[in-house]
Amino acid sequence: MPMSDRYKFSLSDDSVYRCVLDLIEQHRPDHGTVMVDIGCGYGAIAETISDLGLGYIGCDVEPSGLVDLAERGFETEVFDLSVPGDAVAAIEKRLGDRALGAIVMIDVLEHVTNGPEVLSALSGLALRQGGVPLILAVPNITHYDIAAKLLLGRWDMTEVGLLDDTHVSFFSDLRLREMTTQSGWAEIGSNDFPLRFSDQHVPVDAAVLQEGAPLHDLLMGVRERSSSAAIVNEFVRAYAPLGATGGRPDIEGNEPAPFLSILMRTQGTRPTTLQEALLSLAAQTDQDFEVLLLAHMVPRDQLTHLQYLVDAYGSDFSARVRLIPVDGGGRSRPLTVGVELARGNYICILDDDDVVFGHWLETFRSVAAKHPGKVLRSPVAEQEVEPTTWAGGRPGYEVRSRPRCRWPEKFDVLDHLWENHSPPCGWAIPRSAFVDQGLAFDESLPVLEDWDVLMQAVLWCGVADTGEVTAVWRRWLTGDSSTSVHSDIEWDQARTAIIAKFDAHPLLLPAQSMTAIQSYRSHILDNEREVNRLRQVALDLQADVNNCRHHAHHLEGLVDEARREVETFRRSSSWRLSKPVRVMGSSVRRFVKPPAPRAARDD
Amino acid sequence: MTGGVPQDQSRSDSYTPVSIRVQTVLYRPAPGDIDRLFRGLRHAVEVLVAQNDAVSVSVALGDCSSAASLSLDDLASIVAEVKPFGIDGVTYSYFNANLGSARGHNRLLDEFDHDYVLFLNPDVYMSPFALAELALFMPDSSAGIVEARQIPLEHPKSYDLHSGDTSWASTAGALVRRGVIKATGGFDADSFFLYCDDVDFSWRARLAGYRVIHQPTALIFHDKRLTMEARMVVGDAEHYYAAEAALILAWKFSRPDLSEAWASAMEESSMPLQRKAAAEFRRRMGAGELPIPIDPDGRTAQFIDGDFAEHRFSYADV
Numbered sequence: 005m006p007m008s009d010r011y012k013f014s015l016s017d018d019s020v021y022r023c024v025l026d027l028i029e030q031h032r033p034d035h036g037t038v039m040v041d042i043g044c045g046y047g048a049i050a051e052t053i054s055d056l057g058l059g060y061i062g063c064d065v066e067p068s069g070l071v072d073l074a075e076r077g078f079e080t081e082v083f084d085l086s087v088p089g090d091a092v093a094a095i096e097k098r099l100g101d102r103a104l105g106a107i108v109m110i111d112v113l114e115h116v117t118n119g120p121e122v123l124s125a126l127s128g129l130a131l132r133q134g135g136v137p138l139i140l141a142v143p144n145i146t147h148y149d150i151a152a153k154l155l156l157g158r159w160d161m162t163e164v165g166l167l168d169d170t171h172v173s174f175f176s177d178l179r180l181r182e183m184t185t186q187s188g189w190a191e192i193g194s195n196d197f198p199l200r201f202s203d204q205h206v207p208v209d210a211a212v213l214q215e216g217a218p219l220h221d222l223l224m225g226v227r228e229r230s231s232s233a234a235i236v237n238e239f240v241r242a243y244a245p246l247g248a249t250g251g252r253p254d255i256e257g258n259e260p261a262p263f264l265s266i267l268m269r270t271q272g273t274r275p276t277t278l279q280e281a282l283l284s285l286a287a288q289t290d291q292d293f294e295v296l297l298l299a300h301m302v303p304r305d306q307l308t309h310l311q312y313l314v315d316a317y318g319s320d321f322s323a324r325v326r327l328i329p330v331d332g333g334g335r336s337r338p339l340t341v342g343v344e345l346a347r348g349n350y351i352c353i354l355d356d357d358d359v360v361f362g363h364w365l366e367t368f369r370s371v372a373a374k375h376p377g378k379v380l381r382s383p384v385a386e387q388e389v390e391p392t393t394w395a396g397g398r399p400g401y402e403v404r405s406r407p408r409c410r411w412p413e414k415f416d417v418l419d420h421l422w423e424n425h426s427p428p429c430g431w432a433i434p435r436s437a438f439v440d441q442g443l444a445f446d447e448s449l450p451v452l453e454d455w456d457v458l459m460q461a462v463l464w465c466g467v468a469d470t471g472e473v474t475a476v477w478r479r480w481l482t483g484d485s486s487t488s489v490h491s492d493i494e495w496d497q498a499r500t501a502i503i504a505k506f507d508a509h510p511l512l513l514p515a516q517s518m519t520a521i522q523s524y525r526s527h528i529l530d531n532e533r534e535v536n537r538l539r540q541v542a543l544d545l546q547a548d549v550n551n552c553r554h555h556a557h558h559l560e561g562l563v564d565e566a567r568r569e570v571e572t573f574r575r576s577s578s579w580r581l582s583k584p585v586r587v588m589g590s591s592v593r594r595f596v597k598p599p600a601p602r603a604a605r606d607d
Numbered sequence: 608m609t610g611g612v613p614q615d616q617s618r619s620d621s622y623t624p625v626s627i628r629v630q631t632v633l634y635r636p637a638p639g640d641i642d643r644l645f646r647g648l649r650h651a652v653e654v655l656v657a658q659n660d661a662v663s664v665s666v667a668l669g670d671c672s673s674a675a676s677l678s679l680d681d682l683a684s685i686v687a688e689v690k691p692f693g694i695d696g697v698t699y700s701y702f703n704a705n706l707g708s709a710r711g712h713n714r715l716l717d718e719f720d721h722d723y724v725l726f727l728n729p730d731v732y733m734s735p736f737a738l739a740e741l742a743l744f745m746p747d748s749s750a751g752i753v754e755a756r757q758i759p760l761e762h763p764k765s766y767d768l769h770s771g772d773t774s775w776a777s778t779a780g781a782l783v784r785r786g787v788i789k790a791t792g793g794f795d796a797d798s799f800f801l802y803c804d805d806v807d808f809s810w811r812a813r814l815a816g817y818r819v820i821h822q823p824t825a826l827i828f829h830d831k832r833l834t835m836e837a838r839m840v841v842g843d844a845e846h847y848y849a850a851e852a853a854l855i856l857a858w859k860f861s862r863p864d865l866s867e868a869w870a871s872a873m874e875e876s877s878m879p880l881q882r883k884a885a886a887e888f889r890r891r892m893g894a895g896e897l898p899i900p901i902d903p904d905g906r907t908a909q910f911i912d913g914d915f916a917e918h919r920f921s922y923a924d925v
Contacts, residue, residue, distance in 0.1 A: 279734060283732065283734045283826055289643075316735035317650055317735055318650050361832055362828070362830040362832075393768070394824060400823055402768075402919070403761050403763075403919065403920065404919065404920070406763070406837060407833060408837050471835075472832075475759075
């Protein structure tokens with residue numbers, strides 16, 4: 005098949021061309037201006053562009069499509085993008101005095117090795133023409149079908165499609181963003197072309213491609229959560245030219261990232277414990293951290309005081325603490341904001357009533373060095389406290405109990421699927437889990453947001469235990485806390501919602517889970533057997549009780565019968581006649597000493 | 608934090624700034640301990656001085672380590688670093704012997720000519736507001752010792768929520784009036800090597816008429832750790848000296864019944880360090896090296912369930 009015939013596509017409603025045309029309409033060029041279609045092939049959109057009242061120039065290196073376009077009455081230009089400057093000069097010459105309205109480039113960048121130069125040259129053209137937009141379409145190499153098949157060891161090149169054998173450049177969302185930004189374009193719109201089943205959706209019976217198969221659902225869950233383009237067949241984007249060629253986008257920032265980003269929520273209502281939390285951080289043996297002090301719904305006039313509390317530690321500390329006002333939302337809202345701003349390799353939560361030991365961070369770091377990428381988890385001590393008032397009417401609190409380590413030293417996934425045994429001040433999650441795997445705090449949860457995010461992270465990243473108690477979690481016996489502020493119904497609903505979320509996807513359990521589940525099941529069966537045994541014992545006892553009851557009833561009947569006979573006898577004439585004899589017998593007994601008990605006599 | 612720093616009423620010259628000497632006894636400090644100590648201290652002094660510039664603060668370090676923990680260059684560097692924050696000077700004495708905390712502090716007190724001394728452990732990081740909070744009690748001449756509250760493991764002894772009065776003060780972080788030093792002569796280093804020196808010191812201050820105050824708003828971070836059994840991590844030396852000191856304390860405060868009972872119990876203990884402590888107590892008793900008992904009426908001393916104050920909770924009851 006001649007090269008250009010491969011790409012003789014017609015315009016249909018379900019095609020990338022429709023997405024391109026919709027985007028052109030959104031950024032509609034002025035009536036009468038000209039649209040340049042670079043790499044136009046047979047010009048599938050030419051007629052529609054013309055119908056919009058725009059001029060159309062089709063440009064390509066392959067003449068066959070251009071001949072076809074010319075026969076349809078459209079203007080054409082032959083040029084080779086290998087020398088972008090010449091190509092742009094040819095366009096400008098062709099335009100003459102006419103105004104350029106837009107540039108369209110569909111399925112071109114993946115065929116050239118000099119994409120950045122092409123884009124830069126076009127940016128210059130667009131600027132000279134008053135800032136006209138560029139509409140771009142490129143295939144998505146990160147489509148789920150390709151990713152899934154790679155896991156099977158398959159890379160199926162085809163004549164056309166996502167893995168067209170003439171493609172020399174491949175694009176993810178991030179790479180496209182980087183290349184366009186570096187080449188002088190700013191994205192102003194998108195209308196990506198989704199295709200749930202791409203041309204790479206073969207073999208259809210492979211478990212990784214089959215909807216409903218646990219393996220597919222698990223992998224699709226990973227892919228969809230990680231970025232939004234899982235089923236995008238082609239990226240279709242609109243750009244405006246930038247005044248100057250942009251540098252490399254500052255996606256990660258240039259400052260060296262700290263080891264730990266600490267998300268500290270505060271409502272400004274616990275200044276005493278907040279000071280303790282800050283103090284315990286300032287005293288860490290390892291100071292490689294940043295604090296995002298997330299002031300949630302704190303009145304503006306109180307922010308000054310919070311900043312004062314931070315600044316008092318001096319610039320070497322306060323430079324690492326960012327006070328961030330957060331308005332609206334529930335308990336998770338500040339955490340979402342914090343994750344967006346965090347720069348550390350790990351992210352953890354330390355609330356304003358937590359306090360940590362001096363080796364809290366040092367311990368995390370030493371375990372992270374041995375188990376990079378895992379969730380780091382330390383056991384935490386719990387201590388009961390209660391609000392009080394100190395001298396001078398100052399609000400304070402009193403410790404009411406010794407610290408207790410009631411949560412297990414080792415993390416157990418199955419136990420944690422039942423309920424949380426790990427207060428947030430005892431764990432840290434790799435930031436990559438948020439950035440690269442799409443982990444996020446669920447803002448719809450009023451409580452238990454920590455359990456939700458911990459389990460999501462643990463099931464994918466695994467856990468590394470530190471074995472060191474490194475923090476104290478305070479349990480408030482009275483006063484406001486998440487326990488008292490939120491009702492039992494809210495806790496139950498949150499728990500139900502989290503279980504439903506986990507039920508929506510296959511669970512990824514760690515190695516040795518089979519043994520653990522066997523052990524649990526065996527334990528349950530043992531308990532069931534014991535319950536059944538006890539139930540039978542209870543039934544037997546109940547039968548005994550019933551027998552006794554029956555026997556008692558029978559005896560009661562005999563007694564009643566005997567009573568009746570006695571009464572009948574007492575009323576008889578013979579009994580009444582013998583009364584004097586019985587009275588005499590009674591009188592005699594009063595004067596006769598009764599015999600001593602046998603035991604006494606034996607003594 | 609509005610408390611001003613008063614002039615010391617015991618001094619005739621009312622224009623003399625209030626002088627505070629910070630004292631720390633080092634013994635094989637962990638790497639970073641000294642740096643951390645000064646990181647906290649300098650901001651605590653900065654906040655205090657910002658409230659009242661008629662305050663003069665200096666630091667005296669005494670070193671009981673087997674090798675000097677600081678070089679002259681280190682010291683010069685510390686002096687330069689802390690001066691902008693209001694710390695007028697830092698002295699360093701290498702004792703070349705492990706004197707223990709009591710004798711180490713006493714040795715430093717030989718040069719003491721200040722209005723207040725702030726005893727501070729080397730593994731402590733002061734809150735920037737701690738010194739100002741302790742200083743709130745300066746106008747009250749009855750407040751002889753004002754103790755800071757420790758985190759992350761708060762001391763369990765009880766205190767009066769409103770007045771702050773308590774049985775004794777930990778000198779891990781406590782501000783002490785000059786008069787107390789004069790009245791007590793410092794720590795009883797002959798009797799106590801490590802533990803209970805501060806309990807004895809506090810009780811003798813109270814016998815001299817001073818109050819011992821716990822100031823919960825004065826925070827210090829004391830770098831203690833917990834085991835999985837939620838017990839404080841302590842070494843063998845701490846186990847031994849705590850046991851020995853308890854026996855001597857009970858003896859000194861006229862409770863020979865207790866010291867005898869405790870010693871007997873320790874002799875029966877399965878823990879060799881307890882048996883060793885009891886043996887040392889017996890030896891001292893035999894050699895006449897125990898202190899002369901004081902406070903025969905029990906005016907200050909409190910022995911409650913093995914503690915030296917009423918406790919709100921215990922770190923021992925697992």
